Amino acid sequence: MKKYENVKIDIVVPPYSGHLYPILELIKPLLKEEKYDICIYTGAQRKMFLKNMGIKCKVVLEDRPTFFEDVANTAEKTNAFVSYSQFKKNLKVIPDIVKELELGFKERNPDIIVADFVAVPAGVIAKKMGIPWITAIPTPFAIESKTTPPSYMGGWYPRKGVIYKLRDAIGRFTIRTFKRIVCIMGHKILKDINYKLYNENGEENAYSPNSILALGMKELEFRDDYPKQVIWSGPCLSEFDVEEYSLIDVSKFKKSILVTNGTHLLWGKNNLLKIVEDLSTKFSDVCFIVSLGDIRGKDEPVIKNKDNMYTYKYIDYGAVLPKVDYVIHHGGAGILYNSIKYNKPSVIIPHDYDQFDFAVRAKIADIGIPASLKKKNSIENAIRELIQRKEWVNLNKISEKYKEYNPGEVLKKEINRLLK
Numbered sequence: 001m002k003k004y005e006n007v008k009i010d011i012v013v014p015p016y017s018g019h020l021y022p023i024l025e026l027i028k029p030l031l032k033e034e035k036y037d038i039c040i041y042t043g044a045q046r047k048m049f050l051k052n053m054g055i056k057c058k059v060v061l062e063d064r065p066t067f068f069e070d071v072a073n074t075a076e077k078t079n080a081f082v083s084y085s086q087f088k089k090n091l092k093v094i095p096d097i098v099k100e101l102e103l104g105f106k107e108r109n110p111d112i113i114v115a116d117f118v119a120v121p122a123g124v125i126a127k128k129m130g131i132p133w134i135t136a137i138p139t140p141f142a143i144e145s146k147t148t149p150p151s152y153m154g155g156w157y158p159r160k161g162v163i164y165k166l167r168d169a170i171g172r173f174t175i176r177t178f179k180r181i182v183c184i185m186g187h188k189i190l191k192d193i194n195y196k197l198y199n200e201n202g203e204e205n206a207y208s209p210n211s212i213l214a215l216g217m218k219e220l221e222f223r224d225d226y227p228k229q230v231i232w233s234g235p236c237l238s239e240f241d242v243e244e245y246s247l248i249d250v251s252k253f254k255k256s257i258l259v260t261n262g263t264h265l266l267w268g269k270n271n272l273l274k275i276v277e278d279l280s281t282k283f284s285d286v287c288f289i290v291s292l293g294d295i296r297g298k299d300e301p302v303i304k305n306k307d308n309m310y311t312y313k314y315i316d317y318g319a320v321l322p323k324v325d326y327v328i329h330h331g332g333a334g335i336l337y338n339s340i341k342y343n344k345p346s347v348i349i350p351h352d353y354d355q356f357d358f359a360v361r362a363k364i365a366d367i368g369i370p371a372s373l374k375k376k377n378s379i380e381n382a383i384r385e386l387i388q389r390k391e392w393v394n395l396n397k398i399s400e401k402y403k404e405y406n407p408g409e410v411l412k413k414e415i416n417r418l419l420k
Helices: 017-031 045-053 066-071 080-108 120-129 162-185 185-190 264-281 317-323 333-341 355-365 375-386 394-404 409-416
Strands: 007-012 035-044 055-057 112-116 131-136 211-212 230-232 254-262 287-293 304-307 309-312 326-329 346-348 368-369
Touching: 007 017, 007 080, 017 035, 017 112, 017 131, 017 309, 017 333, 017 409, 035 045, 035 080, 045 055, 066 080, 080 120, 080 185, 112 120, 112 230, 112 409, 120 131, 162 185, 211 409, 254 317, 264 304, 264 309, 264 375, 317 333, 326 333, 326 375, 333 346, 333 355, 333 394, 346 355, 346 375, 355 368, 368 375
Parallel strands: 007 035, 007 112, 035 055, 112 131, 131 211, 211 230, 254 287, 254 326, 287 309, 326 346, 346 368
Antiparallel strands: 304 309
């Protein structure tokens, strides 16, 4: 048996904040130990950021420095056609990504690979080279369900009864059929890299058969049909530049609210500002602090839209959440778990992707109030309910539970287990 005095870990993750930051938080304890030799494979836009942190970095698709951002930042809400368009763009570069990763892995000869849940080529090469690998996934419900409501169907609540069992079965069939159709369309490229949608156990090959770290809280989950290799390791919330912001003084306002819809939803930014402008008129004693999620503008000055509305191009959640009373957000994993961390009640306005499913879980757990982007009255009513409500007992409990998780230690244990 090989003895691992030093462990080489290669990590593959796209350059998006919602993917890279959780990974960085996950490996933070390992970065402090000389035993671990870590290298991150990601997009060109994050090269200097990682270099400044002292982390080894290999750029994927260096000749296409904005490829990942161009694909993810859609100009419209996603649907089957948008998703397929994104898949086609990704499919074209998969052979190049696979080639670059294989060359990198052969050069470094890692003992183990950690792959973000969308970094499917990393798993393909890990399997080919016989390297154990771990999937890290902040949205574990993206893994297909077998007996419970499927995700990405607009936010289905678990219900009892034959009709709802039939609904869930049809939903699961729809998800699988869509994936199969997409893979058939990309059959040649997927065949060339020896990728099949499902393994012999009927589980998705996109995720590791060895270990899947669910970077979330079991307390928010109603599903009980996850693969056996799923481990609830807890949310990974990084704060890299908390001290770099001078926040406006909110003391003269009755309440203050952070408003954000994350990084990717470019199509929703202008609409968000219009919504907040309207809300700031109706809630004149509330200060609305908007973050547009564009890290490229983090050094730009804050904009005063109105006496009680201020807009930052980007602000670290850890800098602002301790100083506000509430949050209005889109239901992304990062802001949802940050709201739990800082014990802040939220109005959740899902826009796209998995956000509707997070809103369902937040409603069931009673940590926030979902509202509809299409119904402005829904948002206004939710804010009134938010402000008027005095107690959030379950939010307090879940916020305390958050402190019990230690993702980095879970990762260490899994690495040790897989390398035995």
